[in-house]
Amino acid sequence: MSSVTDADPADWRATARRRLTRARDFVDETDRSALAAVSIGSLALLATLVGFLTMSPLTVVPFAAFVVAVGYGWLRHQALTAHAVTLAMTASTILILGLITVYIFLEAWPVFEYASVEVLGVSVPGLRLFTETLWSPVSEPIGYSLVPMIHGTVMVTVIATAVAGPLGVAAALFVSEIAPPTVRELVKPGIEILAGIPSIVYGFIGFTIISPWASDQFALNGQGTYLFVGMVVGLMALPTVVSVAEDALNSVPESMKSGSLALGTTDWQTMTTITFPAAFSGVSAAVLLGVGRAIGETMAATVMLRNSPALPEPLYNAFYGYETLTSLIAARYGTAHGLQFNALFAAGVVLFVTVLFLSVGSQLVEKRMRRELGGEE
């Protein structure tokens, strides 16, 4: 698989030549009208893209041309058109997804530039976003520090993971290894359905029931605590952790479990010393995914927190809740202008990069597990 990319330059050149020959053969062999349809379609699509990016009102013209070209091609040369259209769709998909990534970074850039610091003669953009602690976009002194929000996100995520991680893994063990078949048939889809409860529903219950209750029970000043936001977010991430961890545990071959049981071990011993270690990568991938969900959770945090960026005193005080990265964006996008608006994108970049990192990490970890278990992959 990797041989193609790791090959030396000579090989690479040969490959390129082969590709070129193949392309020429393809052009020679294919019907002229089909080629025309495909080329007109591609050009039109490209023009549509350019038009859209430049906000031209004429964008609709090339788009119509594209539709006509595809329609003609579909009727006359279906196989070739299908190939071309799916290729175009792949390109568009990748383009859209790439566009999102690039665009967020571009929009965040001004504030990174503003907050750059010289370190040992090298200008490090955005450093002050993470070294200062003041968020004050309007009144002097101006500061765009993301530290209070990162602190809030970390607090919420840590608490949420403490809830969702152990409980979710234990529940996954239950569903995959312990539950009798009838219970499993009920609990498994049940947990999947519960993964779908919209976050605003949790937020609404948190806002109307839990926050006032907590503020009353613990004699707090005002409402909004990282502790209860974390617990609610943990509850939301729980079904994700259970589902993914359960898949991982299920992928441990039955022969391995039987092998252990046939030696006279209890189900619990087999679970803890064979099944769980074998599925460990997959289970940790599940927890990582849950962490990702918790970091990106917006609505529950927005409606339950105080929405005033600051650091609590002392730092570990979970009975106070100010702001997370997500709630900052949700609460301020409408009133933000200039650098503050870019700062929201900076928060988006931090979220995006963190979650992407977690996601890629969990995928690599999961791949490793499949390889170790000798399954296909």
Added chain:
Amino acid sequence: MSETKSTIQTESNPDRPVSTTTGETEEEVRSEWREYAFDGEPKLSVENLDVYYGDDHALRDVSIDIPEESVTALIGPSGCGKSTFLRCLNRMNDRIKSARVDGSVEVDGEEIYQDGTNLVELRKRVGMVFQNPNPFPKSIRDNVSYGPRKHGDIDTGVLAGLLGRSNEEREAELVERSLKQAALWDEVDDRLDDNAMGLSGGQQQRLCIARCLAVDPEVILMDEPASALDPIATAKIEDLIDELAQEYTVVIVTHNMQQAARISDQTAVFLTGGNLVEYGETDQVFENPESQRVEDYITGKFG
């Protein structure tokens, strides 16, 4: 005989047994085989055993006594229920949710199908080696010492080390003895800490046998232990089984009739539909079978 050798032998998945109909009534089948008598108490005694998978009647009214310290081969065509029968002897069939077992299985005169059976103790006494080698993704040493560790006989953990209760010598001794018994020691003695997944198929299977021996069982059940192996590895396993019969009661399922003839003292023949058709001394069964159908099977007319 040569025809059977060349047939491609596909093993039925024990989880989803192939339903087969014999076209004969059970009475006809039963009448064909005579009791096999031997001296001494039977190690395993099975009486009127029926197994169902859902609506599938996988094993029909099987009764058989298996003597101690000998090799008993179970042969028969695919889907005849011989693997199912084997899995009843240490209740591994309990893992299959749809399985239902009727009848009686006694180990040393104690009924194992009753409430209060200690499955842990049962499986310690009646060990099992599976068709496909299934080592754990751990080191060779940990594979062998896995059973004794779980039974609390060996503890080399951090805590045991702190408390001075770590018994590493005992572990080393046990690992060496078991691997030698399984004829694997010479091949792995310099890499006991390597992952067992890196061994060859034949080595893995012998490791699984060593793992089973380390628990010190009385009976060893083998479910076609050599079917996934090449001829050289198969020969090693066969020699090993011969050795084991000195100390253990071995019950082995095999597809390969030559193998059964080579290694076993007694042979039981299962034919389609989960019927035990003939049981007796191996020489007798192969050379002078009672039943015409068994003779047909053995001479390769079907199967």
Added chain:
Amino acid sequence: MSRVTESALIREETSTLEAIAGVAIGLCALLFALAMAALFEVVTVTDSVAGLPMSNVLGGLLAVVGVVVVGFGAASYRGLVPTEPRASAGAVAATAFSAIWFVVGGLVASQTLGVGLAGGLLGGGLLGGIAFAVTAIPREDVGSTLPAGALALLAGGALLTGVIGPGWSWTPFDLNATFFPPIVVPAVVMFCSLLGGWAAAKAYGGFGARGRHLGAYLLVYLNALAIVAVLVGLVAFVVFKGAPGVFEGVTVAAGAGPSTTVSAFGFSHTVVWPVSWPFLTNGAALMNDVDGVLPAIVGTVWLVVGSVLFAVPLGVGAAVFLSEYAEQGRFTQVVEIATNGLWSTPSIVFGLFGYAFLLPRFGGEKSLLSGMLTLGFMLLPLVVITSREAMLSVPDEYRDASAALGVSKWQTIRSVVLPAALPGVVTGVILGVGRIAGETAPILLTMAGGTFVPGSQTVDVIGGFQFTASPPFVANPALLEATSALPYQVYALVTAGVGGSQLNDPEAFAWGTTLVLLAVVLSFYAVGIVTRYYFRRKLHQ
């Protein structure tokens, strides 16, 4: 190694001592349930039961559990009970107990005795060390019962003697939070009963492998039960709170409902529905008898339709290319990892993108179209992932068999691969739609409309198309206007607070909206899961 007896193949009948351990487990379950009830304010900790304060009763029961657990351990140690304990309770139990006792010791020393942080650490370290030694060094029957039982006894004692009782409160460090008995007593009782129950379950199993098995199973079962209970309780709670609002004014009678006129080829026929359901068919207005969420429902429907129309063809097409035409290699792998990464990207990030990128291109205002596209972007990675998975799981034999018959590649894809992959794609799309239908953050930034939308502002996309002479030639004001959607409406109600004075009953309205949203989203999930079961069953036949 001190294995007392070689265990027999057949276990004895239940002994009285086993029964005692069983009773202790039952007692723990009772305590747990009582504490749960107290936490949810079904019973009050400061109330009295049979003349005794509730906290004293709980404390007494806890002390009994402690005595039974410790007693069982001692009886087993003296050989009065036939058990099979290991030489030690093990490293995991020792670590857990030392951590628990470290916290207990630290809190008692620093808070109750008031010797400060250093004293607290010292006290905690001392007790933690003792707990570790007591758990690890003696035989398992002592090691796993004594630390648990002692904790139950200590907590029970504190509750019995009123050290923690009505009027007690604790403001730790400078947390700005004060702990009162209504929280602390149930929490302590729950924790101790879990620990006691675990120890009793181990004792019931006679320690050793079987005891550990039972102890662990008790906790795992309880955990599963608690999760299911909490999540089901959550849904039930929303249904309970929302039902009055949703079903207000529902009448079932011939001719009670709104009328629909169907006209075609000059004929028209009017159907009068037999059900009137004002919450689902009204908007919100001053003059309404019952305020409803029709505009939000219609908005959500259009959002879902738009994003599916955008994402599904694009995603499925891309998946066809990636799994059928493209060479499986580094390129497809990277695409796979990237799409997976984007699927887990926080929805607010998509919202931000939509806000900054799409809004200026569609008139500069929040609009339905921007919302559709933003949600479409979110849905796109999922469609690619599930479709690709479904297509890759179509066995290669199918393709080979088709190719061997001389069928072209595209014909094979169209008549073999796509039909075989269809169930997977459909299921994936339904589940994905369930998720985006409930998303709030992206539409908050891209299409949020008013909080209380009158029925007259219900969006009409189909009727909104107009053709114009100047570019872009097609216009649809409905698509370019902000409209409401269910999840946004819930959020707007939260932020509006009590400002909903124009409504008859703002609370019922809010809960009703939440219930409708929950019902819509969960039915997508239910349909998706049922579809998957249906196709799987069909496959296995």
